[in-house]
Amino acid sequence: MPERHLEPQALCASSELQEGGDAVTFEVMEFGRPAxxxxxxxxxxxxxxxxxxxxxxxxxxxxxxxxxxxxxxxxICSVHGALYDPGSGRCVSGPCPGARLHAIRLKEEGGQVHWYPSDRLQPLS
Ligand code: FES
Structure with missing residues (x-):
């Protein structure tokens, strides 16, 4: 059975995430595939x-x-314009009202942001 990581994973410095600024993008493994x-x-x-x-x-x-x-x-999704509430990931306008983005749990502490793996999402090996 492959090793499971459940420890928080380093994502970026807090300063890289500015209010309303560009996203920090990263990759995870979802059920063993990059996402x-x-x-x-x-x-x-x-x-x-x-x-x-x-x-x-x-x-x-x-x-x-x-x-x-x-x-x-x-x-906003640039494909057909769905709008998502940033806090909940819920679609509030567009072709999929009420549907949700898949949230990834974060921890922000001491100027660093970490993400939490889950059974579904794992760090790249
Ligand atoms: S694929 Fe995102 S709104 Fe259609």
């Missing part, structure tokens, strides 16, 4: 999600790291 993910800061809280739209399983940033709508209030 893109991203972290942003909203309302001074660092949040992270798989970079996979809940409408069609596509990456959402047409330009790498650009996930904000014009007002920097919602995460």
């Amino acid at each position: 893109p993910a991203f972290a942003v800061r909203f309302d001074n809280v660092a949040v992270a999600y798989l970079n996979r739209c809940a409408h069609v399983p596509a990456e959402m940033d047409w330009q790498p790291g650009k996930f904000w709508d014009q007002d920097r209030r919602f995460i």
Whole structure:
């Protein structure tokens, strides 16, 4: 059985996540396959999600790291324009209302951001 990692994994420095700024992108293993993910800061809280739209399983940033709508209030999917609440990952407008992005749990402490692996998401080996 492959080794499971459940310890928090280093993601980035807190200073790399600016309110309404570009995302920090990273990769995880989802059920053993690489999957893109991203972290942003909203309302001074660092949040992270798989970079996979809940409408069609596509990456959402047409330009790498650009996930904000014009007002920097919602995460937007560049494919068909779904808007997601950054705090909950819930789609609030567009083709998949109520559907959710897959959230990745973060810990921010001492100027560093870490993400928590799960049974589903593991660090790259
Ligand atoms: S793929 Fe994201 S809104 Fe359709």
